[in-house]
Amino acid sequence: MARSANSKLDSFLKRNTSRDVYERIRACEPCVVVSGSVKKVFMHVILSDERVYLSEYRPRALRKALSFRDITSIELVNDLPDFLSGQHRERSLHIRVVHTAKNAGKKSTEPKGFSQNEPVCPPASPLIGLNLGAHHSLEETSSVLLSTRSAPSESTGCRISPSSMSDGGLLEEDSSIITKRRSTSCPNKDLLGLSLFQPPSPALSSGSSIAPSPSIPNQERWAPSFSRRSSSLAKLVRRTLAEKDKEDEDDKEEELHLYAVSPTSRIYLHLQSSWSSYIIRSTLMLDPTYRKRCGMSSSSPEELKYHKISWERTCHLFSQLSGELLQEDISLESLYLLLQELHTATYRNPTIKKLFWRSSDLYPFLVKTLSDSSQATREGIHTVDRFLLCTLVVQILSLMFRETEIEPARLSMLTAKQGALTANMLLALVCDPELQLPDSTNGSQSSNTTLQGLQADYLDAASALLFEVVILCQEASRIPALGHFLTVSWVLRMIKPHPFLLPFVGYQAQQVVLLLSDEQYPVSPSQAVLLYQRCRLLLACLQHSIYLSKYIRTTFKEEFRYYVKMSALKHKLPQQYPISQPTQLLLSQLISLVLQKP
Structure with missing residues (x-):
């Protein structure tokens, strides 16, 4: 969870929500809330990766305000709210969230791949919806915000410090259905609480050095097993479309207005980022291949049950994998297999993203690996090995950037030494989309076709990573108080010299x-x-x-x-x-x- 400066709120959430809900909270910030059922109430706005929650300023109940799946737009409104006064009125940030709402009594549905019954804590006393009484009103919660005060003083209750992430847990299947495999570097079977699903590798040419080897076991530390029942995307599309058409008849549009009064507010950025992440993730969840990669059944992901393991155990397994990756004189085959393990484990366990950015070695290592492989490609050394390795490294980096905007270590890593590593990554990422291959015989034409297909996969992955960097810079540029140089213009300036x-x-x-x-x-x-x-x-x-x-x-x-x-x-x-x-x-x-x- 992204912990707020309000320790009471943090304790309240930790005590009254399930571990799953608590660890998926991305940001918290106090705002004045206006909606169909809330009238100018100073409340905590709490963002998870799927929903917006609301809680009283002195937290007593956590209630769902809306789901990201129902949002149609998030925009800033340039106005001066008449119910605020003084500096609070001038520096307030008005955010309008337009969303659809189901008719009362109509059962809402969640997209496949997400939990449908997230537990939220009940109110400490009987409340009807969010129509709060006088003791929840804006007047009593933060009277300094009211326009009745001609010269309001600064209120510490209106400010929160930049949030940071807490330690989360790693997802693990029930030990009774896990296929445990012994790691060569982890002989202690008690430490093998996770197994890694190894997706089938692309067909490699006979000359490729990245191929299964009996001397290097396929390490499967971190992936739960999953059902292999067949599923048709076309059926899923038709069924979902029919359900949506039926539901749309009863949908109506509503608005949620948030007024942030802190001069360092980041709620708008968090909302935009969370919504963008949600629509990408939930769209990909409609793809059976993607869902299998995430360890979910392509037909019924809601049936998959997870268990948590401790943060300490997760750190141990991650440290073990990092040590194997960073060892000297590692073979190309071993490097590829270990990176595959890191890639798949990160899909299953978002906690690994935190550990990745908090490690001082892995990001520089991946950038160097990408740079060395890209240089070999530019010199005309086109091999299946190199394309597979470059694509895998770029996919891992893209995955590490996704949904880690509130991890402080990420910004520190990217801006270290005036962004030297980030600039190197950007230059290594760009490549010539046209393969300069010599005239080939009929026997080698198929090999060239394979290389062209692999390069197309790399270019797809490269565009996804550049997208993540652009999003990062767009968000960072809206927070000038941080004083860093990351902007979209800086990114494009760094890659401009590339031939x-x-x-x-x-x-x-x-x-x-x-x-x-x-x-x-x-x-x-x-x-x-x-x-x-x-x-x-x-x-x-x-x-x-x-x-x-x-x-x-x-x-x-x-x-x-x-x-x-x-x-x-x-x-x-x-x-x-x-x-x-x-x-x-x-x-x-x-x-x-x-x-x-x-």
Whole structure:
């Protein structure tokens, strides 16, 4: 959980919520809340990775305000609320969250892959909804905020310090159904509380050095087993669409207004980040392959039950894996297998992301590995090994960036030595999308085709990681008090000298055009997410770089004018994909900027 400066709230949440709910809380901040059932009440706004909760300023009950799945927009409102006065009125941050609400008595549903019955603590005394009495009113909770005071004094109750993460737990299946495998570096069977699902590796050429070896056992520390029942994505899409069409008839639009009164408020950034993370994650959860990777049954993920292991045990297993990765003279095969273990374990256990950023060695190690492999590729050494390794490293980095914005160690790591490591990562990430391969015989053409497919996978992963970096910088630039240099302009300035920057960006734009001009529809959930990420990346290039903006407009104006049609998006992006509407908004902005006259 992201602990707030209010120790009473933290203790209240820890004492009255389940461990699962507590560890998934991302941020807490006091705000004045206005909604259909709450009228100008000073409350704690609590964000998890799925929902927004509310609690009285002196916490007594934790109640669900809305789910991220029902949000349609989050926006800032430029106004001066008349119920605040003085400095509080001038520096207040008004956030409007528009969301749909089900009719009373209608059972709400959660997307597959998420718990449907999260326990929340009951009120200490009988309350009807959130229609709080006089003792919960804004007047008594924080009278200094009221406009009846002509010269209000500073109220410490209106401030919270930047939040930080607490130690969480690692997910583990019931020991009775885990297939335990002995690790070569962990002979003690009592320490093997986790097994790792090893996804099938891509087909490798006979000359590849990354291949299963009897001398290096497949280490499976951290993954629960899962049911392998077959499932059809098409059936899931049709069923979900039918259910949504039926429910939409009874949906109505409501608004939740939050007024942050702290000058260092980050609630807007946390809301945007949490919502973005949710729509990406919940869309990917519609993909059976992704759900298997996360250790969930593709047909009924709600049936999977998890147990927690201690933070100490998690740290031990992570330290063990880190030590194996950082050992000297490690073979390419061993490195690949260990990185696969780290990748899959992180999908199952978000706690590992915290440990990754708190480690002083792993991020520099991955950047160096990517840089060395990229350099070999630029020198014409195109091998299956290198492409597989580079893609895996980029996927791990992208995963570590996702949903870790409130981890303080991440910002410290990225800004160390004036961002030298981050700049190296960005330069190593960009590559030439055209493979410079020699003329080949019929016998080696299939090998070249394999390399081209692997490079396409790498370019997809690279766009996803650049998206994460752009999102990080956009959030960081809105907090000038932190005094760091991370901005989107800085990112684009760092990669501008790269000789293949223009072809790399052009490839990303070309993939957007090709996907939207293709008559095949609908796109898969993973394609929809990749489209969303590429649109955000291209928008950043258009908005923050004159150099790249001129290139995109000059090269792709006609393609966007004639091949990208907004009217076809409803077929390309199914309504049941949570990411569909945000992607349509991004595409509308992107097309407008590309076609804009100079």
